[in-house]
Amino acid sequence: xxxxxxxxxxxxxxxxxxxxxxxxxxxxxxxxxxxxxxxxxxxxxxxxxxxxxxxxxxxxxxxxxxxxxxxxxxxxxxxxxxxxxxxxxxxxxxxxxxxxxxxxxxxxxxxxxxxxxxxxxxxxxxxxxxxxxxxxxxxxxxxxxxxxxxxxxxxxxxxxxxxxxxxxxxxxxxxxxxxxxxxxxxxxxxxxxxxxxxxxxxxxxxxxxxxxxxxxxxxxxxxxxxxxxxxxxxxxxxxxxxxxxxxxxxxxxxxxxxxxxxxxxxxxxxxxxxxxxxxxxxxxxxxxxxxxxxxxxxxxxxxxxxxxxxxxxxxxxxxxxxxxxxxxxxxxxxxxxxxxxxxxxxxxxxxxxxxxxxxxxxxxxxxxxxxxxxxxxxxxxxxxxxxxxxxxxxxxxxxxxxxxxxxxxxxxxxx
Amino acid sequence: xxxxxxxxxxxxxxxxxxxxxxxxxxxxxxxxxxxxxxxxxxxxxxxxxxxxxxxxxxxxxxxxxxxxxxxxxxxxxxxxxxxxxxxxxxxxxxxxxxxxxxxxxxxxxxxxxxxxxxxxxxxxxxxxxxxxxxxxxxxxxxxxxxxxxxxxxxxxxxxxxxxxxxxxxxxxxxxxxxxxxxxxxxxxxxxxxxxxxxxxxxxxxxxxxxxxxxxxxxxxxxxxxxxxxxxxxxxxxxxxxxxxxxxxxxxxxxxxxxxxxxxxxxxxxxxxxxxxxxxxxxxxxxxxxxxxxxxxxxxxxxxxxxxxxxxxxxxxxxxxxxxxxxxxxxxxxxxxxxxxxxxxxxxxxxxxxxxxxxxxxxxxxxxxxxxxxxxxxxxxxxxxxxxxxxxxxxxxxxxxxxxxxxxxxxxxxxx
Numbered sequence: 073x074x075x076x077x078x079x080x081x082x083x084x085x086x087x088x089x090x091x092x093x094x095x096x097x098x099x100x101x102x103x104x105x106x107x108x109x110x111x112x113x114x115x116x117x118x119x120x121x122x123x124x125x126x127x128x129x130x131x132x133x134x135x136x137x138x139x140x141x142x143x144x145x146x147x148x149x150x151x152x153x154x155x156x157x158x159x160x161x162x163x164x165x166x167x168x169x170x171x172x173x174x175x176x177x178x179x180x181x182x183x184x185x186x187x188x189x190x191x192x193x194x195x196x197x198x199x200x201x202x203x204x205x206x207x208x209x210x211x212x213x214x215x216x217x218x219x220x221x222x223x224x225x226x227x228x229x230x231x232x233x234x235x236x237x238x239x240x241x242x243x244x245x246x247x248x249x250x251x252x253x254x255x256x257x258x259x260x261x262x263x264x265x266x267x268x269x270x271x272x273x274x275x276x277x278x279x280x281x282x283x284x285x286x287x288x289x290x291x292x293x294x295x296x297x298x299x300x301x302x303x304x305x306x307x308x309x310x311x312x313x314x315x316x317x318x319x320x321x322x323x324x325x326x327x328x329x330x331x332x333x334x335x336x337x338x339x340x341x342x343x344x345x346x347x348x349x350x351x352x353x354x355x356x357x358x359x360x361x362x363x364x365x366x367x368x369x370x371x372x373x374x375x376x377x378x379x380x381x382x383x384x385x386x387x388x389x390x391x392x393x394x395x396x397x398x399x400x401x402x403x404x405x406x407x408x409x410x411x412x413x414x415x416x417x418x419x420x421x422x423x424x425x426x427x428x429x430x431x432x433x434x435x436x437x438x439x440x441x442x443x444x445x446x447x448x449x450x451x452x453x454x455x456x457x458x459x460x461x462x463x464x465x466x467x468x469x470x471x472x473x474x475x476x477x478x479x480x481x482x483x484x485x486x487x
Numbered sequence: 488x489x490x491x492x493x494x495x496x497x498x499x500x501x502x503x504x505x506x507x508x509x510x511x512x513x514x515x516x517x518x519x520x521x522x523x524x525x526x527x528x529x530x531x532x533x534x535x536x537x538x539x540x541x542x543x544x545x546x547x548x549x550x551x552x553x554x555x556x557x558x559x560x561x562x563x564x565x566x567x568x569x570x571x572x573x574x575x576x577x578x579x580x581x582x583x584x585x586x587x588x589x590x591x592x593x594x595x596x597x598x599x600x601x602x603x604x605x606x607x608x609x610x611x612x613x614x615x616x617x618x619x620x621x622x623x624x625x626x627x628x629x630x631x632x633x634x635x636x637x638x639x640x641x642x643x644x645x646x647x648x649x650x651x652x653x654x655x656x657x658x659x660x661x662x663x664x665x666x667x668x669x670x671x672x673x674x675x676x677x678x679x680x681x682x683x684x685x686x687x688x689x690x691x692x693x694x695x696x697x698x699x700x701x702x703x704x705x706x707x708x709x710x711x712x713x714x715x716x717x718x719x720x721x722x723x724x725x726x727x728x729x730x731x732x733x734x735x736x737x738x739x740x741x742x743x744x745x746x747x748x749x750x751x752x753x754x755x756x757x758x759x760x761x762x763x764x765x766x767x768x769x770x771x772x773x774x775x776x777x778x779x780x781x782x783x784x785x786x787x788x789x790x791x792x793x794x795x796x797x798x799x800x801x802x803x804x805x806x807x808x809x810x811x812x813x814x815x816x817x818x819x820x821x822x823x824x825x826x827x828x829x830x831x832x833x834x835x836x837x838x839x840x841x842x843x844x845x846x847x848x849x850x851x852x853x854x855x856x857x858x859x860x861x862x863x864x865x866x867x868x869x870x871x872x873x874x875x876x877x878x879x880x881x882x883x884x885x886x887x888x889x890x891x892x893x894x895x896x897x898x899x900x901x902x
Contacts, residue, residue, distance in 0.1 A: 074738060076740050076744050103539060120527070120531045125498065125717045158751065162746055169606065170489070187741075188746070303538040303540055303752030305748065305749070322491070325491050329491050331603070332576065334495075336718060336720040
């Protein structure tokens with residue numbers, strides 16, 4: 073059966089605890105906890121008359137804007153290559169339904185890829201990520217697993233990568249992406265590159281797989297993270313150029329037309345306005361990026377100081393600490409798995425995180441995903457203040473959260 | 488592969504012809520061609536700050552409103568029984584994915600049920616509708632097909648009915664619904680009752696299967712038809728009472744959480760306001776119902792006068808005429824199937840309809856689905872005038888469309 077997505081489930085659980093008056097440090101959910109840019113609200117308010125279904129892929133206007141977004145990023149794009157949908161999650165589902173073959177996933181990777189593959193009856197081949205960054209499989213292990221799968225009569229068809237990555241918060245370096253693409257090409261895999269955190273990365277070093285394999289890479293993205301519009305459900309997919317993708321486009325539109333019809337028409341207006349990237353949008357995203365980076369870096373420091381091993385965050389508001397060093401003291405509390413650790417942190421310290429096992433990682437590992445994007449404040453005023461602050465970490469409500477976490481980790485480390 | 492939904496595809500095709508300046512009579516698509524009630528626009532404009540993901544099933548507020556909608560219709564409903572989604576289509580997909588067993592469908596029935604069943608790998612058992620009304624299978628044939636399927640080791644698990652019906656435009660009478668439910672109960676089928684046209688029916692005679700089999704009927708609905716908000720993508724499902732449906736709810740939330748996450752938060756505000764049914768909403772739906780009924784009745788008359796056999800419309804803006812009487816003259820034009828007839832009507836007469844085969848009907852039959860809801864005008868002003876008119880059929884743009892159809896059918900009938 074299909075379980076409630078772990079990320080959405082912990083969000084509901086933590087929200088309910090908060091509503092019941094408990095003091096909870098919500099590090100469980102990747103919602104960009106920032107307010108709506110006022111001009112976005114105006115665009116939506118001006119689009120309320122848009123009640124027609126319109127084309128499944130989205131209007132010409134929004135597809136043109138979305139194509140421009142990629143063209144400005146060095147990937148020439150025709151509006152025909154673009155599809156809009158109620159969230160990139162829906163498009164990822166549609167792609168996994170439409171593309172043939174087994175699905176290769178980095179481990180750990182975002183919770184929904186494997187669940188979606190199962191929903192459409194596809195096999196999953198998990199490959200560990202390399203030590204330096206998540207979001208892509210380790211090239212040597214990828215090669216070994218593919219050759220093994222083919223030898224056994226398997227049919228690997230799709231590789232999903234996440235650049236920048238959720239859950240590790242890192243960005244795979246261009247040479248690593250190039251190596252993975254070379255292997256994908258050799259095995260004839262279609263690559264789905266989930267780039268929903270693309271605009272939030274803090275490193276200049278970034279190459280999309282679409283730059284290496286233009287004919288066989290689909291990029292997905294949306295406005296949930298860069299513009300903090302998760303509740304608007306706006307996602308898009310960029311297919312390869314027409315000569316490589318006309319059948320895939322037809323299949324994807326087929327699935328879309330039978331599952332969700334189209335992105336809500338008023339939301340298409342919002343998407344078109346944002347994807348044209350007026351100055352207000354660019355400035356808002358830049359401010360958001362600074363805030364996400366400042367807070368995730370501060371939380372990273374708390375984990376490292378407490379004794380955890382953790383890759384440094386590179387834009388997405390996630391950390392993926394490994395508390396293996398705590399194992400002896402945790403064993404005294406009958407904690408031997410990531411799940412037990414996450415439950416203990418929630419029950420004993422009011423700290424909500426997700427165990428690495430939710431992302432396909434080894435259940436015995438004491439790793440967890442920490443989302444730092446819901447620390448910016450409980451009110452809209454606090455969130456605007458955080459967004460505008462040159463030193464957000466020193467704001468009292470943010471520093472109090474850091475202190476809450478520090479105390480929890482210190483207590484964990486003690487025998 | 489999954490094809491582009493026939494209804495959405497013909498809409499795009501006809502829109503493109505119109506945009507190219509062709510005179511097209513758009514009878515191909517079940518979009519309620521009416522304007523947005525101004526207060527609905529205000530609610531959406533006031534909800535632009537709602538950018539959080541929120542619970543997968545929808546907020547407490549909107550589920551409470553949706554439960555009230557059903558409770559006022561004689562079906563006591565707890566908010567826990569309700570789920571919101573971006574369109575009832577998404578929920579139908581989720582239900583077909585979550586419910587075990589083969590899927591029994593009336594033939595003809597709405598284009599997407601069979602396509603969705605195929606997408607999740609389910610077998611379809613098609614059963615013809617009775618002569619008097621569509622939307623339910625003929626009871627005797629249903630019994631025969633189920634007993635046959637079980638004897639062959641099949642596992643029928645789900646029956647989908649459409650009340651009122653698309654494509655036939657009829658409402659199955661209560662005694663017919665009761666007979667079908669009795670058979671469904673005997674075979675342990677879960678019934679999905681698609682009631683998205685419920686508020687538009689013109690007959691008082693209506694019983695939902697949920698009244699006969701409260702423990703095993705899921706009702707789906709939405710605001711696309713009654714409120715003409717197709718482009719807003721607002722749908723809902725009412726599950727059986729908790730003791731009968733806790734596992735189904737969990738499964739459905741699982742699928743929802745992995746495919747679309749939730750209905751867009753601002754759209755949840757719209758849904759909550761509408762489903763509370765303030766007086767403006769009730770009056771708007773009543774006016775829409777009168778208009779749909781007047782125009783579909785007039786189109787029905789045109790078909791009958793031309794010599795077609797056609798059930799009288801009972802609310803949904805559809806007709807399902809049978810042009811068997813035209814077969815000899817059509818044969819002279821090399822038209823022998825419903826598809827050929829639909830193509831001919833479009834190419835030679837600029838009349839866009841869908842062949843019955845798109846709805847699972849016999850491809851050789853000269854039956855087609857005629858949607859009458861896009862005849863109300865090309866401008867918002869014309870649509871408001873149609874909605875307020877006591878005699879909409881006499882408005883020049885509507886009577887011109889009727890004349891266009893009359894001429895096309897007269898030409899068809901001639902040798």
